[in-house]
Amino acid sequence: MLALPPAPSAPARRQVFVGTALAVAASTTLLGGMLATWLQFRADAPLRESAKRGLIRDWMPEKIVVPEVAANMMVIGLCVVCIMAQWAVYSAKRVDRTHAGLAFGLTAMFGLMVVNAQVFIWTQMGVAVNDGAFHTMFYAITGTMTLLMVAGIVFTAVAAFRFLGGRTKELEVVSASALYWYFLTAAFTAVWFVVYVQK
């Protein structure tokens, strides 16, 4: 068999980071497609007279009250998660296990807070999933977003266990989990604006 010249060393690999970036691209089209469908349905809804806002699209039933404080807190919470995730990357690069551990813990905690806020919104809105088009689509899109957030928490937990378990040179997973939280923040901001602000 002919032999090609051997390479001096293995090339640098960023497989997890690149894979996460591709997963982020896929998740962006997932949510982008869902938001586009939502906007299409809202644009196609018939017009109706609203006591507060005049002539509006008959999309979200008037009796539904969105807990806006909780929705706003979700956006703020996700911004905080990004800072914590980046702090974890910063500490991991310096092999500062104490601060990295703290940052991972806070990332997961704020992530859980955001999921909790979503559950709070579902219970406070009192919307039954079988009440109409708005209702099913509301649960579908916010449910998908919540699943992606739970995946983010699991991802952070995996990164934390790997780093704190002694694999301190494998920083890629830590940066990849931070990248995923940046994506979640941007994605939720879009969902928040379309679903909770514009309604």
Next chain:
Amino acid sequence: MWITSADHKQVGRLYAGTGLVGLLAGLVLAVLVAFERIDAEGYQLLDTDSATQVLSAARLLLTFGAVAPLLLGLAVAVVPLQLGARALALPRLAAGGYWMWLTGLGLAVASIVANGGPGGGSSDMVDLYLLGTIVMSTGLVMTATSVATSVLTTRAPGMGLLRAPLFAWSSLIGSVTLLLALPVFIGTSIYLYVDHKYARAAFGGNTGVSDWAGWALSQPFTYLLAIPALGMVLDIVPVMGRTKLAQRSAAYVALGIVSIATLATVTQTMVTLPWEGDTFFANAGEKIADLLPWGLLTVVPLLGVLGVLGTSALTLKNGKPRVAAPLVFALHGLLTILLGVAANVLGSIEDAGLRGSIFEAGTYVAITFGSVTVAFGALCFWGPKLWGRRISDKAALPLGLLALLATALGSIPYMIAGFADQPAGALDGFSYSGPQELWNTLTTAGFALMLLTSLGFIALAAKSFISGESAGDDPWDGQTLEWATSSPPPADNFSDLVVVGSATPLSDLKSASNGKDA
């Protein structure tokens, strides 16, 4: 253990093997529906409802149960070898993707059998179908992510993206376009699932499934699945032509521009041509602006496929081609993909009046059968690297000719019948007598011939797998890195990492070695 293995060759074999089973199942159902179309006024084997469901199942199996796993499986198995990598990137993701895809496909098919699927009568089974398609598509996205990451991160030192083999390049493009397009399908299916299960208020219940998610079983989504097939052709042709690929840069561009179809997968752009007699040139600017999206999303991919054909033809002209099964399958597959993509340009012109007609099915058949034919060629070509033995070239060659005939018969008569307004979906409500009967008979014969070809090919592949002639490490006098390792390769593919200095490293090495000997 093979069931838990994350070895890319094993995962690739599983994908390709299951894809062949899916192909047989899909073809059996396609023959059944085509047979019913010969005389739909009196159903022979099916009734009105089950005919629609069998049609859905055939499309699902051919698209997601055959073409997608065959091409993705070959990418999983072969691309790391072409890149000089010791393993696939994120191998457990790829293996997990396979099992998710298989579970989802199984659920979707089982639901159709139990009166579910698009237009199904059982509400729970329609829900199960939607759930199955979500799981199945997620599995494919996972594997596509793994393949794309491999091409981006595991290339041998010195192998820039423009030195990557064309199949690896097309797998990157195909995987990225899949992981951009399939999530839109997943999102739509999530909406459909929640709406169908709880309210049926937004998406039209059972009938809405086809309206909202049917695009994933039609053009131009099928183009995305065919992109790796075009790359396979571009890797097979120079080896069989015993020369280097002509206009290599053009080939990279040609593959890239086919992916433009990604943008059209959801919208399925239609156009009304400004043919208005004397007023043709009035408001020319506006008319050109109207034509631009159609031109970009429908005509440009055709130019890409033509580019692949041109590069292949030029390469064969420059070389000394040997007539072998991989080349015959690859060229026939390429020609039929070209037929399908060209037909879709015509089909997307509103004025042609082909929308909703069986013409679309003819286009679908050409692209799907074309992709499968190329995959057969790829299995003949890379079989030695997958299981260490060769598929008999003598026995496979006639099947290559049969595949061309099958595709021509399976697609062209449907295209002709489309001009007579034969509907695409429902079988009843249309007179099938006269010439229509002939077109539908020919199509049925084409499908049956493709089934026969596939059965013959699978028998040959199975014989080769069990007791075929040992292939040797480089049976085709290859040009790229996969031929530099043993057949089948060891667990970690290559004993040493190698440095690559060109797009055809093995050819260069052979030339240098021959020079020294001389």
